[in-house]
Amino acid sequence: MLLAIDVGNTNVVFALFDGADIRARWRIATDGRRTGDEYATWLLQLLAIEGIERSAVSRIIFASVVPRADHNLTVLATKYFGIEPLIAGQGDAAWDFEIDVEQPNTLGADRALNCIAAHRFWGGDLIVVDFGTATKFEAVDYNGAYKGGIIAPGINLSLDALVGKTAKLPRIAIAAPETESVIGRNTEDQMLIGVFWGYVAMMEGLIGRMKSQIGRPVKVVATGGLAILFDEKTDIFDIVDADLTIRGLQLLADRAGAS
Template identity: 90%
Template sequence: MLLAIDAGNTNVVFALFEGKDIRARWRIATDGRRTGDEYATWLVQLLAIEGIERSAITRIIFGSVVPRANHNITVLAQKYFGIEPMVAGDGAAAWDFDIDVEQPNTLGADRALNCIAAHELVGGDMIVVDFGTATKFEAVDFNGAYKGGIIAPGINLSLDALVGNTAKLPRIAIRAPETASVIGRNTEDQMLIGVFWGYVAMMEGLIARMKAEIGRPVKVVATGGLAILFDEKTDIFDVVDADLTIRGLQILADRAGAR
């Protein structure tokens, strides 16, 4: 089995693959101080609950946008599984597609993995949208080359800024408004309308501008925890896959093994 680990700014996601199928997945809050021993204590218990022996894991790959987590994930792999992990973007798992931007070495692992997975699973010219701590829009051409993109504040960051910089506005949960009306009748509804429909308008506007600039038919692929929520209220997405980044790790690991 392959253990794929995606260390993001908010969560670290662990997924166990049997071939191309996800057997199990777990997530833990990102903390750069979390040691390899702490990861192991948590993960080994979860494996036991699923009835999976540690020895069943024969390969480990991880991608990370949190440099402080890299050493501890490596310790987890080496000390508790006896495996030298593959690191997305490095060595045998180096990126195998064209990164056609001014500073290719600054492309985050999560963004690169999304490009790999979307090209493999969908193909053609694409815009890949990832709803994370930040919301990223990636332009990927029909050859799988990364042509550039957009980074916008994630919707929760936008809400944190709104609440954190005002004295009387309450904390609200992100959800779809109950009606299509954009004229709120109370403070909480007005905030939800502003945050939710404002975010939808931002996405629709940016994607329309990207499509116009690309100038060819484009598929829009969405991933991240909020992709399904937004997909219910807009028709801009052609494909929604919440596991796109993790699938990118699996694809990259298989390619690394074939080199």
Template identity: 70%
Template sequence: MLLAIDAGNTNVVFAVMDGRQVRARWRIATDPRRTADEYVVWLSQLLALEGIERAAVTEVVIGTVVPRALHNLRTLSIKYFGGEPIVAGADGWPLVLDVDEPQSLGADRALNAIAAHAAYSGDLIVVDFGTATTFDVVDYTGAYKGGIIAPGINLSLDALVTAAAKLPRIAIEAPEDTRVIGRNTVDQMHIGIFWGYVAMLEGLIARLKAEIGRPARVIATGGLAVLFEQHTDCFDAVAHDLTLTGLAMMAERTHMAR
């Protein structure tokens, strides 16, 4: 089996993959100082709870947007899983990067583009809800054309609460109804954060579609996609495991190249 590791700015996701299917997954807060030994103690217990022997993992693939985290994750693979990991993007990406600075594209965005193009036809807009919310445009040939980076909803809320001393910290959740005239501070914050974010999503997606000039399907991914999918009709599909699927595909590609 394959251990796919998606190291993001906020969390590192570990997933045991059977082909392109996720058998089990766990997440831990991203900390570049966390050692391979610390990772394996935590991970071994979780594998055991799922009835998976550590020896059953025969390969590791890593995608990271946190360069300082890579060393300890690579050490984890070599020391405890028996070999050098596949590092997604280390030898380039199997897609055309039709942008001004292809070297600056984050691994998660490239992986999403690869997996989305394999799963869906035509022009695509991939919206990934992470630390940042990213919008990536992939044309019908599979070429990556660019996109948008916006603050993630948690980041937006943190900035608001930090900068305004009298505002309380609130949970990120949908308001109870669609009213946008709040009657108290907490309601007003919920409305501003949630419906303001929905308005941003719908507005930017509309602008992207107009600029593409052809019908485009919108694919949402990331942990917070489920929060919005029931409150807007701008998504055509939600693919929760898009980045992990992209990692599995990179492992497949490496096998074919050997």
């Protein structure tokens, strides 16, 4: 089985693949100081709960946007599984698509993996939207080349800034407003409208501008934890796949194994 690990700024996602199928997935808060031993203590217990032997893991690949985590995940793989891990974007797992921007080496691993998976599964011209700590919009052409994109503050970052920089505004949870009204009748409703509908308007506006600039039919693919929530209130997405980044890791690992 393949253990695929996606290290984001907020969470680390572990997914265990049996072929192309995800057998199990787990999530832990990102902490660059977490050691390989700490990862192992947590992960080995979860494998046991699922009834999966440690020896069933035959390959490991990880992608990281948190450099401090790289060494500790390598320790996890080598010390506890006896496996030299693949690292997305390096060596046998180097990117195999054109990155047509001014600074190609600055493209985040999560963004590259989303491009790989979206092109593989849906093809054509694509806009890929990933809701994470930041919200990223990627333009991928029909050849699979990355043509550029947009980075915007994630909705939770926006809310943190709003609450953190004001004395009296309360902390609220991100949720779809109960009504379609954009005129709130109390402070919490007004905040939710501003954050939620403001974000929907931002997405729709930016995607509309990207489509106009691309000038060809485009499919819009969304991923990330909040994609399903927003999909309920807008028709801007053609496809929602919460596992897009992890599936990109699986595709990359399979290509590396065949090379």
